[in-house]
Amino acid sequence: MRTVIQIYKEGKYFVAIDLITSVADQGLTEEEAIKNLKKGLEEHYQILMELAPKDRKISFLDIEIEKYAQTSSPIS
Secondary structure: OOOOEEEEEEOOEEEEEEOOOOOEEEEOOHHHHHHHHHHHHHHHHHHHHHHOOOOOOOOOOOOOOHHHOOOOOOOO
């Protein structure tokens, strides 16, 4: 699965937020923030799957959004 995230620095922490679900996490480095966000997103989707009605079909949809992404400046 691919998603769209944004990373920014807040104080001494880097914050990574998934723009689709609004799930966010932080870390002392960008890499740590992304790693923590990934774990949080896995738990988020696990809970969604557990709560989904069992009598309904679940499918996955791939879409291309890269063409809408803008190049951003480095985090400082």
